[in-house]
Amino acid sequence: MNDLGLLLFLLALGLLWSRTMHHTVWFLAGEGVLLSLMVWTSEPVTAVTVVVGLATLVVKGGLIPGLIHRILRTWPAAFRRDHPLPLWAYGITVLVVLAVSHVIHLLGPTGVIQHALLFFYALASIHVGFVMIVARRHLLSQLASLVAIENGLVVLAVSLAGALPTFIELGLLIDLGIAATLMVWMSHRIHQAMHTTDVITLRRLRG
Amino acid sequence: MVTGGLFTLGLMAVVAYRWPRWSLLLNLLLSLGAVAYGGYGLWHGSPTAGPGPLELSPLRAWFLMVLGLVASLSSWYRWGYHDDQVSLRLWLPLFLLSMMTVILANNLWVFMTGWESMTITSFFLVTTHHERPDVLKSGYIYLVMSQVSAMVILAGMLVMDTHLHSVDFSVWAQRGAALPRGTKSLIFGLLGLGFGMKSGVIPFHVWLPRAHPAAPAPVSSLMSGAMIKLGIFGMLQFLLFDLGPTARLWPLLVLAVGAVSSLLGVLYALMEHDLKRLLAYHSIENIGIILLGVGVMGVGIDWHHPAWVAVGLVAALFHTLNHAIFKSQLFLAAGAVEQHTGTLDVDHLGGLLRTIPGIALGFIAGSLAISGLPPFNGFVSEWLTFRGLVGLAHGTGLLALYGLGLIMVLGLTGALAGLCFVKASGVVFLGEPRQAGPRQPLPASLTGSVLGLAAISLILGVIPQPLLHLINGIDPAYRLSTEGLLLPVRTPIIGGLLVVGVAVFAGLSRVWDVRTVPRWSCGREADASMQYTSASFTKAIRTTFAVIYRPHRHVVRLGPGAPDFPTRLLYSGGTVPVWERYLYRPVYGFLWGMSRLSTRIQRGPVRLYLAYVLGTVGLMLALLH
Amino acid sequence: MSSSWALGGPAVPLVVAAVLRRHSTQRWYAVIAIWTSLVWLAVGGLTWHPLIQGRTWAILLDVTNLVAATSAWDSVGWLREHPRMAPHRYYGWWSLFWAALLGIALAHNLALAWLAVEFSTLTSGALIIEVGDRHALEAAWKYILIASVGLIVGLIGLVFLYASLQYQTLGWATLNYQNLHGQFPHVAPIIRTLATVFIVAGFGTKAGLVPFHTWLPDAHSEAPSPVSGMLSGVLLGLSLFTVVRFVEAVPTARGVFLSGPHLLTIFGTLSVVIGALALLVQRDIKRLFAYSSIEQVGIMAVAAGLGTKAALSLALLQFVLHAVIKSSVFYGAGHLSVMYQTQRLKKITGLLARHPAGAVWWAVGILALAGLPPLGLAYSEWLIFRQLWQHHAYLVIGLVAASLTLTFAALTYHLMRNLWRDMDALAPAAAASEVL
């Protein structure tokens, strides 16, 4: 389990590091696979876990990366790469590390954390996702980081409570699936309408 | 039940807005009903109000009577008024009803509802002529200032409510006096500020000279005659009657504010050449005079000096009534002048006494009254105000000197008011027309209502004693005895002898037996442009009070030979409105600046927005311990 | 909860939307509107007893249905004015949105509420995307992204809460408000505070509390105006009441600074101030009301932050009045912007001459928003002030009162421009100047 967590964290770091959107697709797909593995391994196998794991695999490992991949293929090469990380992102990362340690320090005595290492990985992935969503400029990067945060959150739930209630788990998946579909569709339309995939250019509405 | 009847009448008047005559008749009935109900309340009213939402007490009855009086005369006036528009017929009854609600309200919510309705209805009345330049701006300034005052009043009343655990005014009247001094001070500050803003005391007056002239004359007369008095009503009812003795600073502050308002009001009035703006500034002046009475009463309460309480209250109330009468008389006359000539610029008028003698008589009578000259009613109430201040000067030490200073200010104000109305009635009605133009004949109702008000003001100036008798029961705490107050002045003797004297001397000098000759103009053909204008008449005042006015003039010479041989001169000059320059414009600019600054939050980039969310969460986590 | 069947209401429009794809006649719009109104009446009739008892859920439910009904009626006109919008897709998303709102109103479980709120983001976001122009796309992107991030933040809090109570093995019923309220002493105080911070921030994002509000002016101004009405009138308030329900159910330990009421008061006051300040310089008619919504939600949050029963019911009163008034104003703004073919306030002038009857209603609506009695909102605001005074929250009173005055000034300023014409530069000119 901890190894899965470590792998997932590394994939999250990979998401942050990579600027090529095609790599992003693979990283996301990898995260999806890891998550479904985690669902299957964290609890005794029942029909419910099998269904949840399968759904995770379908939505996070297949649907979302597939959608991104399909859209990307139709775009010219210039729109498939993100900008480099700005310098201030590194500063934010340091701050995030501080905040994470603060929270872990606070939560230590409460005994709510079941798997400390996994908890760290989860929190770190979430924060990497936050840094990424603020620092990256490609529309799809934002979507990818949103998914990555959600993935980290699932790991967080696992580290704290073993698993989320099935109802919530499935609801989350559906929500995320719809959200990702909508956003991929939207990024397509934004690309059509404005010939850009850079969120910086989305600043006409102001004041 | 009476209240219900009045409200029904008012609503009927609103509904009947398509039928002018019916609407006017209902309006008149409503107003007369208010007078009757007010009179009834003064004669028979219980000294304290009951528990209902709308209750009559003697003080409220007095103001109701004032309101009804002005309203009925202005309804009569509207019968022949040319500008009696649909919006006027629609909003005016509502305006009246909301003012009645304010007066009769017996709990906070009813009061505030009435107060705000009063603002909005009068706002729509002010913007009747929205197509004219500056009217919208005036209306807007009026609306915003009123709202600020309403919020301040609400705050003050909520303090009262918080400490007395009741929104019922009758409870306030019973228990208000027992509040701790600090709380009283807070209430006094908030309510005093709020009511002061609504009555147009300086420096919160800027809305008044804008809003009053913008409205049609019957509305101006109601706003000036009745609406701004409700601020005084609020101060009397909540601050002096309910709270009782407060910190001594407050009444002295009221006196100072009154003095400043009266003096500056009349000074700014002098510089006006729009007749209705001039009258509006005089409203500020008269509010100042009323506040002097209110202040004397407050000082009397604080120093436990019943004589001062009596004279202060009587002066304030009586001047309220008188100002309502003569100011609406003057505003209505001004409206008639506008209907007659189409302009209100005094420098374009002149000689109207020959074309509208009735209005001229009414205006001159009103001028005499507002300048506080015998035998009109203004004389009586200004005399009483002086009398109250003399009472203060009667003491010792600095308070006495303060009193003397106030007397001097009031004296100066009176003299300036006299000067101003010599100017106003002289330039408009006497002499020769400065500009030729068509003159519309006036219907009888205009002249009738103006002269009717003049008659009332004359009667009150000669025999005010019955009304003073009515004031007796108004303050439940002090049970005033006002009978003897006017003994030294003996208005019937003064008035009577004055009339007899003028008649005798007029008879002796045989005023009818004269020959008309051309006037002397150093041997040249006399010409209308030789007359003094409003600006030249007040030149000396302008230079004397240059510190306040900050006059400026700018002359541009035009033509091929300029500057030595100009063919044309462009002259512009005026005075700097100090308050607007140093108080209102900075505040206004600051607000706009803040507003612009606040929209910088929403700059566009989505990453920034996300950073707000995550940053705030991070900050909260960092604060966690 | 017993009234979950109310969720069946949106099913019919959903079916109708499917029909519309083939048979696109405008008669169907009216059918949907009539159905929605009937649902409102029926649900209102069936829940009238809890309604008059003042039960929060009943009030939220009925207000949601009421606004949905008006929105459906307004959609008829709006769709007629915007022929480029595909009606079947519009009604499809619209009924899903309505369902999501009903879900929030009826949710007795925090997780359920979370899902419904997230679902409402997606459905309303889809409606904005349907408008389809560049601005709408930009607004929708920001809306969905920011709201999703916010809600994920909220979800973190939820996860912690669930983890602490996991020993109950109740599954998702652990997060029932009732259960939470019964069990909260078993949650470590620091977890409670942590969860409060996350959940206030998370749902606060949807409620439009400053500084999480940034999606709001964009989304509200670009959405179809019947949807703007629902977004502003209902969604914001429902999200806020979700926070309030949570804060009521899981109080933080005594003396904690970051407690729910404190956070509500702080963010509420901030919203009132920023919302009011931004009003004066707005150039777009719907953005104006979006900011006004921020301010109104702020007032509700301030009232809810007081935490007493009276204050909470006042927040509810404010919500009801605001829902009714603001949604109508948004509908009106939509029609005005069609009538004048622009959303720019500067060009929407002379309404009184152009459309007197409409102008009267417009004026009534805006004056009500500005807080003028006897139009409702004034009273709820005054009563909230009264509560504030009784709690001696002087700084908050000062800020809120000043902001409300500023709101009044700004809204009437824009109203006067709408009704008549632009006032010239407001800077007062020099008094007397004459030219010979």
Add this chain to the structure above:
Amino acid sequence: MVWIVQGVGVAVLVAVAPWMWGIAQTVKARCQGRRGPAPGQLYWIIRKHWHKETTVPDRSSWVFRLAPSVSMASLVLIVITIPIAGRVPPEWPHNMLTLFFLLALERFWSGLAGLDTGGTFGGLGASRITTLGTGIEPALFAALGIAWQVSGDGAIVPLAAHLTNGSASLLPWALASVSVALVLLAEWGRLPVDNPDTHLELTMMHEATLLEYDGRFLALSEWAMALKFTALVAFAWVVLGPQFSSLWANLGLRIVEMAATAGALGWLESRLTKLRYFQLPAYFAVAAGIGMLGFYLASGGLGL
């Protein structure tokens, strides 16, 4: 008894008014080395005017014609309200405030009449006398500060009785007297404020409002002008001067005082030149300041 003394006093005051005016003019001429008119000259002038035909300017109205009567009536009323012999019946109005209001009425109506002619001079005079009034009023109220302090309601009471109980009160009294004198010079329309003998447009104030009058109206106006002088002299002496216990003696004393004042005025005017119009505010400020100082001393300030 009081009634009779007051009645006689009023009659005498009204009757001797032109004569008092004449005394001032005569003394002034003598001091300037001229022979000057006889003290009774003004009676002859008034008689002459009275029998001439009366004309009015073509643009004037009833306001113009009524003005002399209003002036005369209000001044006579002032005289009636002054307790010339030191005392009036309690039911009779005798109040300083009333007196000032009546003076203001007279000034107001003169101003109106000035504007009613539609000429330049009338407006000039009206503007100047009303502006003068704005200086006079506050200064007069300040000058009579001690009187407010003693009476408490503005009644015209002899101050002498209240101020003789100590040498300290002499200083306030003296200051008040100087102040009153300064103000009354202005109110009478005499030098250094106004010059009744001038008819130059740059300098005249009150005369400018009378410029269009002739015949009976002018006669009334001249009498009113003289009466104003007499009435105010009497008023000042009643308030500030000594009193006998006998009413008749007081009445006699008033006549002497008035004559003496007129003489002093004539002497003073021969030594003074007219102040510039725009320096008048300073003049009134000095008068008011002296009065306020006296008032402050009397009200217990400075420990006096």
